[in-house]
Amino acid sequence: MIANAINNGPDVIGAQGPSYGRVAGHGVDTSHGAILYLEEITVMFDGFRALNKLSLDISVGELRCIIGPNGAGKTTMMDVITGKTRPTTGTAFFGQTMDLSKMAEHQIAHAGIGRKFQRPTVFEHHTVFENLELAMKADKRVRPTLFARLSSEQKGKIDEILRLIRLNGSETRMAGLLSHGQKQWLEIGMLLMQEPQLILLDEPVAGMSDAETARTAELLNELRGKHSIMVVEHDMGFVTEIAQQGVVTVLHEGSVLAQGTMAQVQSDERVIEVYLGR
Numbered sequence: 001m002i003a004n005a006i007n008n009g010p011d012v013i014g015a016q017g018p019s020y021g022r023v024a025g026h027g028v029d030t031s032h033g034a035i036l037y038l039e040e041i042t043v044m045f046d047g048f049r050a051l052n053k054l055s056l057d058i059s060v061g062e063l064r065c066i067i068g069p070n071g072a073g074k075t076t077m078m079d080v081i082t083g084k085t086r087p088t089t090g091t092a093f094f095g096q097t098m099d100l101s102k103m104a105e106h107q108i109a110h111a112g113i114g115r116k117f118q119r120p121t122v123f124e125h126h127t128v129f130e131n132l133e134l135a136m137k138a139d140k141r142v143r144p145t146l147f148a149r150l151s152s153e154q155k156g157k158i159d160e161i162l163r164l165i166r167l168n169g170s171e172t173r174m175a176g177l178l179s180h181g182q183k184q185w186l187e188i189g190m191l192l193m194q195e196p197q198l199i200l201l202d203e204p205v206a207g208m209s210d211a212e213t214a215r216t217a218e219l220l221n222e223l224r225g226k227h228s229i230m231v232v233e234h235d236m237g238f239v240t241e242i243a244q245q246g247v248v249t250v251l252h253e254g255s256v257l258a259q260g261t262m263a264q265v266q267s268d269e270r271v272i273e274v275y276l277g278r
């Protein structure tokens with residue numbers, strides 16, 4: 001199945017854009033316009049339905065925000081997408097051909113789904129630059145060993161990402177000395193180094209200052225259209241900033257309760273009742 005997908009060849013969109021900014025490629029067949037299809041996914045934990053016939057599609061280049069009350073199933077959904085949790089029933093496809101339920105976690109990561117967990121996990125005893133370099137070299141598609149010199153193209157890519165994550169000028173700082181927000185940006189940069197086709201961000205602004213949250217919104221708005229991104233977040237101000245006119249999905253009790261623009265879901269009585277009106 002994976003081999004077939006790879007044979008479909010690259011599907012590079014936005015090749016004029018920045019080198020990290022490829023929306024699709026590396027063999028993901030997105031010919032029907034979607035990068036992710038979840039269909040009727042149910043996850044049972046000891047008789048409890050964490051996901052209940054959840055169906056959701058993400059389009060190529062879309063920035064999708066997922067909101068919903070605690071326990072709605074948001075993390076479980078990301079666990080299904082990344083192979084950490086297997087669906088009890090239902091199907092999950094990456095592009096047209098990759099059946100995520102048949103792939104191991106490392107295969108899914110290698111196929112191009114990158115996930116950032118809530119807590120930053122940077123290499124604290126390495127510099128900002130080294131963290132980005134290590135992320136690039138952890139990418140199995142890149143051949144050189146850890147000790148190989150960086151090509152000018154690779155250096156250019158790191159510089160571009162440093163600017164994007166607002167850490168240019170801080171490249172020689174130890175990552176352990178960065179603020180919480182800067183560590184989160186660095187980790188987003190490390191994800192971008194690997195050019196994932198789909199990026200999953202779990203509560204990226206939790207614990208950030210207001211200024212850091214605003215800069216994170218700017219950062220995500222810069223990534224808009226260049227990557228397919230799914231963001232789970234409780235901070236409604238932040239979601240409003242990044243959702244713009246795009247689709248926001250509200251999860252509740254393991255399924256989609258409502259879906260639409262931020263304005264539409266904010267005025268939906270059911271959403272107010274179970275989440276926003278609390």
Ligand SMILES: Nc1ncnc2c1ncn2[C@@H]1O[C@H](COP(=O)(O)OP(=O)(O)OP(=O)(O)O)[C@@H](O)[C@H]1O
Pocket residue numbers: 045046048049050068069070071072073074075076077
């Ligand atoms: N491994 C597990 N075993 C049993 N129940 C689980 C397990 N993982 C999650 N659950 C339950 O499944 C439900 C969905 O949890 P999940 O963490 O996906 O929700 P969430 O929407 O991410 O919540 P939050 O906003 O608090 O992070 C919760 O009721 C949770 O207690």
